[in-house]
Amino acid sequence: MRDGRKIDKRRRGDSRQVVVITGASSGIGRETARRFARRGARLVLASRSASALETVAAECRELGADARVVPTDVTDEAAVKELAAHAVAAFGRIDVWVGNASVFAYGRFEDLPSDVFRQVLETNLMGQVHGVRAALPHLRRQRKGTLVLVASLYSRMGSPAISPYVTGKFAVLGFAECLRQELRGSGIRVRVVLPATTDTPVFRHAANYTGRKVRPLPPAVSPTRVARAIERASSRRRHNAFVGRVQTASLLVHDFAPRVFDAASSWQMRHIQLHGSLPEDSAGTVFSPPSAASPSTGGWRSGPLRAALAGTGIVAAAALLTRRGRR
Template identity: 60%
Template sequence: MIDAPGPVVVITGASSGIGRETARAYARRGARLVLAARGAAALETVADECRALGAAVRTMPTDVSAEGEVRALAAGAVAEFGRVDVWVGNAGVFSYGTFEQTPARVFRQVIETNLMGQVHGARAVLPYFRRQGAGTLVLVGSLYSRVSSPQIAPYITSKWGLLGFAEVLRAELRGTGIRVRVVLPSTVDTPIYQHAANVTGRAVHPLAPAASPRRVARAIVRAPRRRRFASPVGLSQRAVVPLHRLWPAGYDTLTRFSKRRLELRGSDVELTDGTVFDPPAHAAPTTGGWRPPVARVTLWGVTLAAGALAVSARLRPASSAASRQSSR
């Protein structure tokens, strides 16, 4: 057993994007790390980065959709370091296409990875947390845990299910010393979009503005110390949450336009399963090159703010009328 200071942190999906950045962030803070992803070579690349920052690291190639492998991950972490203090459930895959276009096997595998992978993680680590009387389960959800969008049905389904699952655990574990925290990023500049399955025949351009994965990593690292259950990341895109709740028809119109004109463009793009079934051969970078110039981000923010104000003005008369009616 390695004797090293700092909390023991397990991170799934650690070979790229948010997971890789989170591993680096914890390494800088002296954590002992157990890094998991499907690709062994990619994991070793990230592990070397974290060791260079002074962290003790064990890598365990793991497919989170396989419950037995996730149980082995938790057991291996405890065998190596004696305990688990924080479990970061981050592994995820993405797909583009209408519900009817999306092959059933792709739909199922997105659910198996993004949702059941988190269920397997909770089931694997909770017995150790209970034995310790403490521990934090950090689940990486999405803005899409609270709103929807066309042509990404399996991802939306998985992320809505994840937030509901997390809320159940929060209630059931209250008073046990075990914390459940959810991080809800908006668009993040990671390679997940390049790695997505795509049956649309069109090129992917994720909705701007894209947050830095470092911002999400900071939110993940801070989550165990915060009283807040859910930590959103990405202020401007969160403005659509009240629109989704209060004016569904307007929200649907906006998201359909966005998918057709902004997010999926061009034609004759090769159909692909992406990394839904097989991991990339090498560690992917933390960023995907999706952050536009500051001027474009500013323009997007102004446009979104104007839209939010317009929706607010549209809803205010209806709200006032309802208030007057209820007071009679």
């Protein structure tokens, strides 16, 4: 082991799940940590900010969990291997690895700095690759365990102004499918959770090179629903779990009427997701984390805001249909 300590045999025989969660300091990761904590799981929480993780770990301990904090940048492969080693040293095994770390960037492809584009891929895609590479040797020795990769509805369809995010999430889904095929019969499960727009702080933390303020496409699902899907993933036979029925239904339009989908997606980005003006470009938290833990929710599901965005969406749909009907 890294520090030479032997694994406590009592811990080796403990039946409580050992769960490693990356991106655990806010949003979906924070809510997932709480959900596993209520079940009494033994948690290893990772994100870039030690102080933010301590806040989440304290919440989990109050809920009955044994929670450990391992500050980790998932773009650093060696650090992610240390994270996996820490979990095994502390608890003897890894039952569930939740790859959840993610960052967001807005801007036309030609306006996004190349280092921002690359860093989004390093976090959202290579962070998942590093996590699987770190956890897999331990799961192989155990001959069991579950890899849960948090992807997105954007793993199945695109959108203007978020090309690095979409590119990374598409790749995560393909990576998971290859893993699933390679690990058949090994006792190791690969599960993918694909949330639609989720009410988390990620939109407030996003890099932004649009010149306008951003907000998520409604309706935003609760991070609690996504956390529930992550928690249940290891016991389900289904490989992929979509969260958010309304937006997931748009896959039908994407697959069978792509020209309609492209027109609607472009209109929604210009008139719903982008609004107002923003005087300065910002890299958000793409390169550095916020100093404090962010809440699980981003405040996008408040009653007045949901009503306003829903009304805008209805007007948008009516305008688009009217426009197409005149052609």
